[in-house]
Amino acid sequence: MMVPLSYYLMLSGFLFACGVIGFLIKRNIITIFMSIELMLNGVNLSFVAFAAQWHALSGQVFVFFVMVVAAAEAAVGLAIIIAVYRTRETLNVDRVNLLKL
Amino acid sequence: MFHLILFLFFGAICVAGAVNLLVQSHPINSALSLIAVMASLAVEYLLLGAEFLNAVQVIVYAGAIMVLFVITIMLLNAGKEASSGGSRVAIVLGIPGALVGTLLIGWTLLFHSNTRAVPIGALKGDPRAIAQLLFHDFLLPFEITSVLILIAIMGAVVLTSRPAAVARGPRRDG
Amino acid sequence: MSITTFVIISLIKSLAVIFVMMTAAAYSVWLERKVSAHIQNRWGPTKVGPFGLLQPLADGVKFIFKEDLVEANVYKPLYIAAPIIAMMFALTSIAVIPFGNWVEVGPWGTYLQVTDLNIGLLVILGSTSMGVYGVALAGWSSNSKYSLLGGLRASAQMISYEVSLGLALVGVLIMAGSLSVRDIVNAQRHLHWNIFFQPVGFVVYLISAYAETNRAPFDLPEAESELVAGYHTEYSSMKFAMFFVAEYCNMVTVACLATLMFFGGWLGPVGGPPIVQALLPVIWFCLKVFFFMFLYVWVRWTLPRFRYDQLMAFGWKILLPLALANIVVTALIVAWRG
Numbered sequence: 001m002m003v004p005l006s007y008y009l010m011l012s013g014f015l016f017a018c019g020v021i022g023f024l025i026k027r028n029i030i031t032i033f034m035s036i037e038l039m040l041n042g043v044n045l046s047f048v049a050f051a052a053q054w055h056a057l058s059g060q061v062f063v064f065f066v067m068v069v070a071a072a073e074a075a076v077g078l079a080i081i082i083a084v085y086r087t088r089e090t091l092n093v094d095r096v097n098l099l100k101l
Numbered sequence: 102m103f104h105l106i107l108f109l110f111f112g113a114i115c116v117a118g119a120v121n122l123l124v125q126s127h128p129i130n131s132a133l134s135l136i137a138v139m140a141s142l143a144v145e146y147l148l149l150g151a152e153f154l155n156a157v158q159v160i161v162y163a164g165a166i167m168v169l170f171v172i173t174i175m176l177l178n179a180g181k182e183a184s185s186g187g188s189r190v191a192i193v194l195g196i197p198g199a200l201v202g203t204l205l206i207g208w209t210l211l212f213h214s215n216t217r218a219v220p221i222g223a224l225k226g227d228p229r230a231i232a233q234l235l236f237h238d239f240l241l242p243f244e245i246t247s248v249l250i251l252i253a254i255m256g257a258v259v260l261t262s263r264p265a266a267v268a269r270g271p272r273r274d275g
Numbered sequence: 276m277s278i279t280t281f282v283i284i285s286l287i288k289s290l291a292v293i294f295v296m297m298t299a300a301a302y303s304v305w306l307e308r309k310v311s312a313h314i315q316n317r318w319g320p321t322k323v324g325p326f327g328l329l330q331p332l333a334d335g336v337k338f339i340f341k342e343d344l345v346e347a348n349v350y351k352p353l354y355i356a357a358p359i360i361a362m363m364f365a366l367t368s369i370a371v372i373p374f375g376n377w378v379e380v381g382p383w384g385t386y387l388q389v390t391d392l393n394i395g396l397l398v399i400l401g402s403t404s405m406g407v408y409g410v411a412l413a414g415w416s417s418n419s420k421y422s423l424l425g426g427l428r429a430s431a432q433m434i435s436y437e438v439s440l441g442l443a444l445v446g447v448l449i450m451a452g453s454l455s456v457r458d459i460v461n462a463q464r465h466l467h468w469n470i471f472f473q474p475v476g477f478v479v480y481l482i483s484a485y486a487e488t489n490r491a492p493f494d495l496p497e498a499e500s501e502l503v504a505g506y507h508t509e510y511s512s513m514k515f516a517m518f519f520v521a522e523y524c525n526m527v528t529v530a531c532l533a534t535l536m537f538f539g540g541w542l543g544p545v546g547g548p549p550i551v552q553a554l555l556p557v558i559w560f561c562l563k564v565f566f567f568m569f570l571y572v573w574v575r576w577t578l579p580r581f582r583y584d585q586l587m588a589f590g591w592k593i594l595l596p597l598a599l600a601n602i603v604v605t606a607l608i609v610a611w612r613g
Contacts, residue, residue: 002105002218003105003218004217005218006210006211007112008149010206010207010210010211011112011145014116014203015115015119017202017203018119018120018122019119022122025123030132030170030174031122031131033170034122034128034135035122037135037166038119038122038138041139041142044158045146048145048146048154049149051149051224051226052149052151052224053217056224057230058234058239060153060231061234061235061239063151063154064157064235065239065246067157067158067161067162068161068246068249068250069249071161071165071250071253072246072250073253074166074169075169075253075254075256075257076256078257079256079257079260079261080260081173082173082177082260083261085177086263091128091179129353136408152392152393153394153397155394156398156400156401159401159404159405160397160401164401164404165404165434168411168430171411171430172427172430172431175415175423175426175427175430227394228394228397
């Protein structure tokens with residue numbers, strides 16, 4: 001028995017939705033960043049699923065590019081988080097509300 | 102049958118990990134559940150035939166990006182996060198809204214999308230074929246992303262290096 | 276082959292490989308103690324069995340009967356999970372390592388390898404990169420400053436040297452044109468061993484491998500003189516033993532990989548009756564791996580430890596550019612020769 005494509009898409013949608021919810025309800029800046037990674041992962045799954053559906057390998061290459069961009073984003077994002085923590089000594093986004101220290 | 106069992110098993114891990122990421126209040130637990138999601142997504146890629154992506158997902162996502170997250174959490178010694186006092190309107194409107202949206206999308210996907218079933222290993226994403234695409238058809242985007250990575254490395258170094266005044270230590274004249 | 280036969284053969288092969296791996300790890304400890312003793316003009320273990328050969332067994336029994344201390348302030352779930360993670364990923368990578376050529380037992384024939392994947396090498400790299408979590412989580416969950424420092428050092432060191440480790444192998448991959456470990460070995464027939472064509476890649480690989488497995492001269496994560504024992508300071512009994520075995524399993528894996536990538540794996544002179552023909556490749560492979568294990572011990576008891584900033588500077592400023600230059604030169608030569 002084969003798995004319908006819609007199952008993969010539902011899983012992908014669920015992961016993306018969890019990412020959105022996490023982005024909205026979480027207050028720790030690192031967890032918020034992780035929710036973004038979760039969203040990217042959800043989208044990647046639908047890329048791969050559609051690549052299998054349409055027999056187009058370029059879908060998988062897109063996922064590769066998404067991963068590379070996510071790596072760059074993680075490097076810069078975590079560096080920013082460390083810089084923010086150094087100056088404000090908190091990771092709570094609600095308390096990072098001053099433009100000037 | 103075998104395919105469906107594998108899909109459901111690793112899909113369940115994905116779902117459980119994603120929910121756990123939301124529920125946990127300590128960032129390191131969230132990070133670990135995200136790693137579980139990524140590892141089981143790698144297996145889902147394998148079911149779809151994306152062998153190379155399976156390896157890259159484990160090496161780059163689960164093995165490199167998430168290690169950066171874990172190291173940052175360790176380095177900053179991040180504790181439990183303070184619960185945000187969510188407004189009641191958000192709960193009253195948000196939960197039913199999310200439920201309706203989920204049902205709508207699920208119903209559409211299941212009964213009205215005309216998608217076919219995907220056999221196991223539907224599209225052979227072996228390294229050779231991916232490399233052909235990557236270094237031939239997508240050469241320009243590939244080079245541009247490599248420049249992007251270089252810029253990101255330099256940005257990370259600049260951002261994390263301490264300002265010059267701090268690095269020099271306390272000033273004696275002030 | 277029906278699915279039942281496939282599952283049974285795979286199970287037998289996996290169990291056999293895990294057994295071999297654990298034994299190899301245990302006897303590397305014996306080798307280390309013996310060689311280090313002779314380097315320092317001592318005898319090493321001699322009491323248990325001839326030449327102290329049963330010492331690993333005695334050590335194992337001792338570990339089992341020691342008290343399993345769990346400190347009051349550790350973060351318990353991760354504290355328990357960390358050694359399991361380290362051990363699991365140390366054992367995973369052995370699945371794609373071929374020990375020898377095709378053998379036939381009665382009607383069944385099999386390669387001496389659990390499975391041959393066309394992404395085999397990436398599986399090994401992936402499992403080493405996942406192994407970092409065991410170390411990092413052990414350091415964090417122990418709730419001790421020595422453990423935390425050791426864990427941070429170890430994970431930073433491992434992800435830094437993983438880059439040059441991977442890049443050092445790219446030259447070999449360009450020459451073989453495949454990621455399957457079996458294909459890479461088969462491309463080295465007739466003494467076309469990669470060590471003759473990729474000397475720079477080999478040196479970079481060997482040095483990064485020492486750092487990747489946290490061995491001297493790069494054993495800063497557990498530098499006794501400053502960090503007590505690094506990330507496993509708070510571990511005792513079998514939990515400590517699991518870290519210990521995982522470290523030695525990683526050494527064996529890295530030695531196997533060096534043999535397969537640069538020294539022709541199981542290839543060597545073969546002749547005689549069929550049974551000898553089947554066994555000789557395994558013996559060649561074991562001899563080559565043994566050489567690398569011996570080298571590990573030799574280096575550890577010869578070279579002093581690096582300083583941490585020297586270690587990082589060495590990895591990023593010397594090894595990484597060397598590996599990149601090696602790739603460029605190899606690619607140019609391969610392209611030029613068509």
